[in-house]
Amino acid sequence: MLGDMPRPDFQKQLRDVALRVTRPRLAVLEAVHAHPHADTESIIAAARALLPEVSHQAVYDSLHTLTGAGLVRSIKPAGSVARYETRTGDNHHHVVCRSCGEIADVDCAVGHVPCLTASDSHGFVIDEAEVIYWGLCPDCTSRPQ
Amino acid sequence: MLGDMPRPDFQKQLRDVALRVTRPRLAVLEAVHAHPHADTESIIAAARALLPEVSHQAVYDSLHTLTGAGLVRSIKPAGSVARYETRTGDNHHHVVCRSCGEIADVDCAVGHVPCLTASDSHGFVIDEAEVIYWGLCPDCTSRPQ
């Protein structure tokens, strides 16, 4: 039914991390790729546009599995539900609008891993620094309330 | 009943930000101060140790109000419930253990506002940079699984 379609090679991505290639997972990958920073509900909707009968549970499970495998990344700004993106690997962060919740990608000013070296890490072995910038997006800036 | 006790002047803190001084708020401030990084449930328990009949709703409301006033700060690492602390004002961040969820304070290596200047903020007006370091705490490092 879906023999050959020239999208990003999601199948290969799955095989590369030793995950089974299933319709739900492909649909979820596709959905996340097409809607960066989308919340779970939107991803479920987008995935169903490709595969009408996916259960929400399969989407949740796929997102967890894919997140664990590093194919997608999840971000959960305070006060927001979980959101996902396929941009992984590069060290980028996010700006979140306090007013409307809009999210955008930003590369840190430093360019490289910035604050990864905390002065005193209390003995913790740090492997990732997550940065969230809070502020107002252009739209909300121009029309305050 | 509780005429004079030499604690931090929470009453003054409340008045300084034009908030009414109520028993629940004092209890919540005290609880958060005594248990940094505690989750809401712990704070409710700690507040009830001081004021047995506080409703969970009053605690939630107090936390929101105090957070809005800047007397307490809330942090919500992904996969964790909301946690609170009274350390506000200074620009410090947090390390979170991926394994046990333990949280510790850290000052950024740079010492000052570090990544506050994102290279390209997409027009967002940024007012705060929140940094969360992910890793393993000393305990979880020494005994892997």
Added chain:
DNA sequence: CATCTTTCTTGAATCAGTCAAGATCTCGCG
């Protein structure tokens, strides 16, 4: 093609956090 696992479907359950209405308490003023 057959078998073994992993993954998906269905349906119910959990739990933090929120909403709403009325009672109570703080604060400012006379």
Added chain:
DNA sequence: CGCGAGATCTTGACTGATTCAAGAAAGATG
């Protein structure tokens, strides 16, 4: 020091995202 207005608290029910569980279905391997 007592009163009144308005903020704040209590009670109790509810929402909604996420998770759990058991059986059915589909992918991988030989």
